[in-house]
Each structure stands twice: as C-alpha cells, then as structure tokens.
Amino acid sequence: MATTGSNLKLIHVKTACEACRVRELCLPTSLTEADISLVDELVVRREPLEKGDYLYRTGDDFRGLYAVQYGAIKTYGLTLQGREQVTGFHLAGEVLGLDAIDQEVHPCNAIALEKTEVCQLPFDKLEQLTQSLPGLSHNLSRVMSREILREQHVLMMLGGTTAEQRIVRFILNLQKRMAQREIMGHSFRFCMSRQDISNYLGLALETVSRQFTHLQEKQIIDIQNRHITILQPEALQKLAD
Amino acid sequence: MATTGSNLKLIHVKTACEACRVRELCLPTSLTEADISLVDELVVRREPLEKGDYLYRTGDDFRGLYAVQYGAIKTYGLTLQGREQVTGFHLAGEVLGLDAIDQEVHPCNAIALEKTEVCQLPFDKLEQLTQSLPGLSHNLSRVMSREILREQHVLMMLGGTTAEQRIVRFILNLQKRMAQREIMGHSFRFCMSRQDISNYLGLALETVSRQFTHLQEKQIIDIQNRHITILQPEALQKLAD
DNA sequence: CGACTGGTTGATCTCCATCAATCCCTGTGG
DNA sequence: CCACAGGGATTGATGGAGATCAACCAGTCG
Numbered sequence: 001m002a003t004t005g006s007n008l009k010l011i012h013v014k015t016a017c018e019a020c021r022v023r024e025l026c027l028p029t030s031l032t033e034a035d036i037s038l039v040d041e042l043v044v045r046r047e048p049l050e051k052g053d054y055l056y057r058t059g060d061d062f063r064g065l066y067a068v069q070y071g072a073i074k075t076y077g078l079t080l081q082g083r084e085q086v087t088g089f090h091l092a093g094e095v096l097g098l099d100a101i102d103q104e105v106h107p108c109n110a111i112a113l114e115k116t117e118v119c120q121l122p123f124d125k126l127e128q129l130t131q132s133l134p135g136l137s138h139n140l141s142r143v144m145s146r147e148i149l150r151e152q153h154v155l156m157m158l159g160g161t162t163a164e165q166r167i168v169r170f171i172l173n174l175q176k177r178m179a180q181r182e183i184m185g186h187s188f189r190f191c192m193s194r195q196d197i198s199n200y201l202g203l204a205l206e207t208v209s210r211q212f213t214h215l216q217e218k219q220i221i222d223i224q225n226r227h228i229t230i231l232q233p234e235a236l237q238k239l240a241d
Numbered sequence: 242m243a244t245t246g247s248n249l250k251l252i253h254v255k256t257a258c259e260a261c262r263v264r265e266l267c268l269p270t271s272l273t274e275a276d277i278s279l280v281d282e283l284v285v286r287r288e289p290l291e292k293g294d295y296l297y298r299t300g301d302d303f304r305g306l307y308a309v310q311y312g313a314i315k316t317y318g319l320t321l322q323g324r325e326q327v328t329g330f331h332l333a334g335e336v337l338g339l340d341a342i343d344q345e346v347h348p349c350n351a352i353a354l355e356k357t358e359v360c361q362l363p364f365d366k367l368e369q370l371t372q373s374l375p376g377l378s379h380n381l382s383r384v385m386s387r388e389i390l391r392e393q394h395v396l397m398m399l400g401g402t403t404a405e406q407r408i409v410r411f412i413l414n415l416q417k418r419m420a421q422r423e424i425m426g427h428s429f430r431f432c433m434s435r436q437d438i439s440n441y442l443g444l445a446l447e448t449v450s451r452q453f454t455h456l457q458e459k460q461i462i463d464i465q466n467r468h469i470t471i472l473q474p475e476a477l478q479k480l481a482d
Numbered sequence: 483c484g485a486c487t488g489g490t491t492g493a494t495c496t497c498c499a500t501c502a503a504t505c506c507c508t509g510t511g512g
Numbered sequence: 513c514c515a516c517a518g519g520g521a522t523t524g525a526t527g528g529a530g531a532t533c534a535a536c537c538a539g540t541c542g
Contacts, residue, residue, distance in 0.1 A: 161529095162529080162530095163529075163530065203530080203531090204530070204531050204532075206530090206531080206532080207529090207530060207531075210530090225538095225539085
C-alpha cells in the first residue's frame with residue numbers, strides 16, 4: 001500500500017465543520033461560528049467508504065446531500081440498454097446528491113473511487129435551518145448554482161471535437177480543482193481509471209491512453225501510472241482550444 | 242389535471258402567475274393562491290423579445306432569474322478561442338439564469354430563437370420571500386435540482402458515441418419536453434437551426450442533416466423544414482441506445 | 483507463483499468532418 | 513406578381529481521426 005504522501009496527518013476524531021479542511025468549498029462558507037455549529041449539529045458522519053463502496057444507487061430514496069471530506073466519488077447513470085455513462089467525479093469539498101432533490105430519488109449511482117469520507121446533510125433538516133439562517137439559504141443556492149455551472153463547463157469541454165482537446169481540457173480541469181485543495185500545483189494523482197476517463201469524455205479507452213503518451217512524447221506532461229506532472233502548463237493550455 | 246377546453250381563451254393582459262399556462266413547470270408550483278400572489282408581485286414583466294434579441298450576455302450582472310412564458314431561448318458560451326458552444330435550449334416554463342447565482346455574473350449568452358416572453362424574478366427579493374415562504378424555498382431548490390438533472394441527461398445523450406444515437410435522443414428529449422406543454426404528442430416544430438443542433442450535439446451540421454434524412458428514409462420520422470412528425474415512436478426509442 | 487485487473491501498443495476499418503456544389507425557403511424591392 | 517438575394521438545408525465526394533479488434537505488458541492480490 002503506497003503510503004507516498006507523508007503530509008497526511010490523519011485526524012481520527014470526527015471532523016467538525018469548523019475544523020474541516022475543505023470548509024470554504026462546502027456549504028458553511030462565510031457563516032458565523034455560531035451558525036456553523038448549528039449546521040454541524042445536523043451533519044451525520046459515518047465510517048469512511050472503501051474503494052468500490054456505493055454511497056447510493058439509482059432509485060434509492062433521497063435522504064440528504066453528501067459533502068466529500070476527502071477521497072473521490074464517481075457518479076454514473078445507466079442508459080436503457082444498460083450502458084454505463086459516467087456523469088461526474090466529485091472531489092473533497094464538493095457536494096453531491098443535488099440532482100435528487102426534485103424527485104426525492106437518486107437518479108444515478110455514486111461509488112467511491114478510493115477511501116472516502118462524506119458528511120451526510122439531511123435535507124429536510126437543512127431546509128428547516130435555512131428558514132432561520134438566510135446566509136445558509138444563500139449558500140445552498142450558490143452550491144447548486146456552482147454545480148449547474150460545473151456541468152456547463154463539462155459540455156464546453158466535450159464540445160471541442162478532437163480527442164486531444166478533450167483530454168487536455170480534462171487534465172486542466174482536474175488540475176485546477178486539485179490546486180484548490182492541495183497547495184502543490186502541477187503534479188497530482190488521478191483517482192479514476194482510464195476506463196472511467198474514456199467513458200466520461202466519450203472516447204475509447206485506447207484513445208485516452210494514446211493521447212496521454214502523445215502528450216508525454218511531446219514533453220508536455222509526464223505520466224507514471226496515475227500520477228501526472230504537468231511539465232509545460234502554457235503549452236498544455238494552448239492545446240486546450 | 243389537464244387544462245380543459247374552456248380555459249383556452251388567450252389572455253392578452255400581462256399574464257399573472259396565477260393564470261400562466263406553464264405555472265406548473267415554473268417556480269410557484271403547489272403554492273396557495275395567496276402565496277402565489279406574493280411571488281407575482283415581485284415578477285418583472287417586459288416586452289417580448291424578438292428572434293435574435295439577447296436576454297443577457299456573458300459578463301452581464303446577475304439581476305435575477307428568468308422564466309420563459311412562451312417562445313425559446315438558446316444559451317451558449319464562448320471558448321477561449323472564440324468558438325461558440327451551445328449549452329442549452331430553454332422552452333416555455335423553464336427557468337434560466339441559475340448558473341449566475343454563485344458568481345453574480347452571467348457566464349453565458351442567452352438569445353431568443355423566436356418571439357419570446359419571459360418573467361424576470363429579481364433574485365434578492367426572491368430570497369427574501371423564501372424566508373417567509375418555506376414552500377417557495379423548496380420549490381427553488383427543486384427547480385435548481387431539475388436543472389442539474391437536465392444537464393446530466395444531456396451528458397448521457399452525448400455519451401452514446403454514434404451520430405444517430407445523439408440525434409435520436411435529441412429528438413426524443415425535445416419531444417418529451419414539447420409534450421409537457423402542448424397536448425399534441427408526436428408532431429412539433431424545431432425552434433432551432435440545424436447549425437444550433439449540430440453545435441449542441443458536437444456534430445457537423447451536414448451530419449445532422451444526413452441523419453434526419455436517414456430517419457426519414459426509414460419512415461421513422463417525417464421532416465419538413467423544421468416541422469417533425471414521429472411516425473414510429475417505438476422504433477425511434479429503440480434506436481436511442 | 484499464477485491469475486487478474488488495468489494499461490499500453492499495433493493494425494485495420496469505419497464513421498464522420500470537411501470541402502464543395504446545389505437546392506430551397508423567406509423576405510424584399512422593383 | 514415576379515425576380516433576386518441570401519441564409520438555411522440538402523446532397524455528394526474524399527480523407528482522416530478515432531473506434532474496434534487483438535496482442536502484450538505491468539502491477540497487485542490471493
């Protein structure tokens with residue numbers, strides 16, 4: 001078990017919102033300490049999910065939103081004929097389950113790509129709390145708005161027709177999101193398989209692999225298994241469109 | 242239930258929410274009459290947009306949400322190099338502008354595809370009102386959730402690799418949305434050009450045209466200009482995946 | 483150690499983008 | 513009313529990007 005990163009001083013006590021590393025990306029952004037503790041009270045924390053564990057499945061009753069503390073979750077739906085379609089990758093600080101509010105049923109599957117811990121936010125209680133905390137209400141709207149925007153960016157990413165563009169944009173997108181979390185800028189680890197990437201981007205998995213090696217040959221990136229280092233950020237940016 | 246024949250008289254005075262034909266798809270779903278009139282008070286109604294008029298442009302300040310009363314709006318963004326990417330088509334009863342809540346700036350352009358009338362819902366006032374109307378607050382969440390779900394379906398639509406699948410899913414998607422509005426089931430009019438469709442689906446416009454004629458030759462649909470009739474719904478459904 | 487999953491590389495074929503010509507609606511003005 | 517212009521849509525011919533099939537390699541785990 002590659003215990004590579006030595007900077008993870010694991011916190012074994014249950015993390016309160018107040019002490020959460022990704023708080024600023026999550027729901028309780030810019031609330032007072034008192035208000036945060038109100039949110040904190042309704043949060044349900046569970047045992048970490050192991051790789052391959054499902055957070056929820058298509059058709060499950062909607063119990064609440066989930067905020068990723070650390071780890072990564074993949075969401076995917078099934079087409080009528082049973083083909084899998086990956087709809088998103090959710091990293092630390094991102095909220096998922098927003099797509100279930102309307103119908104009160106989860107429309108997709110959510111599975112952990114690695115060891116992952118999430119906070120469950122029971123939605124009915126959350127809504128009650130928004131009645132007394134306008135700031136929270138606004139934050140909820142913002143989180144949902146951000147999710148809508150995120151999906152639009154995915155559309156933009158898929159729009160550019162060539163495989164290279166898609167791959168490059170995907171790398172850049174992921175890099176940006178990783179950078180918001182860890183300090184390290186141009187080197188990170190993929191939490192998803194080539195399979196998942198290819199499915200997400202609408203490409204064959206071989207194409208994904210080839211594009212990676214292509215970029216590697218051009219000395220723009222360096223890839224070892226799932227670890228990527230961006231050697232020439234500007235060059236990569238230029239390829240994006 | 243469905244609107245009865247006696248309700249069909251056109252209302253030429255500015256339409257109040259209460260009398261709006263697409264109310265059930267919009268924000269004031271399942272509110273009491275009294276509550277609806279509160280929402281109604283904050284709605285700003287304007288002159289109709291003509292085809293080609295912009296509702297807002299990228300970078301415009303976020304003033305509020307917009308609900309389409311009738312007509313159709315196309316939203317699109319620009320990539321870094323200036324390529325247009327269509328991100329959505331918004332029909333009567335659909336709310337747009339949700340993507341601007343977080344940053345308080347519109348991230349895309351919204352242009353009318355035909356004569357279109359919208360209600361403007363100033364967001365700050367709307368948020369104030371949600372504090373006293375929990376039902377409205379919930380509806381807002383639901384509308385946003387629905388939008389997230391809608392975009393996921395687009396991803397699913399684009400996922401299937403072949404051009405035929407994309408076209409077919411697009412037709413079915415549009416048909417479903419039209420059916421929610423008008424009674425007529427399998428015959429409707431496209432509000433967008435082939436250009437727009439191709440851009441949206443990530444295909445060449447010639448491919449779109451060819452696929453349409455293909456389906457026409459197979460007697461599955463009938464297309465005259467922008468008017469389409471689905472002759473064999475089951476066959477079409479089967480092609481979707 | 484073999485079995486297995488995930489990833490890379492190679493060869494071939496097909497679908498679709500691209501370029502180009504033509505057609506057809508729509509509206510405008512003589 | 514017709515002619516004409518111009519954008520939108522169709523159709524045809526061609527080349528190439530990427531899907532597919534298949535073999536091979538590298539970690540990982542029981």
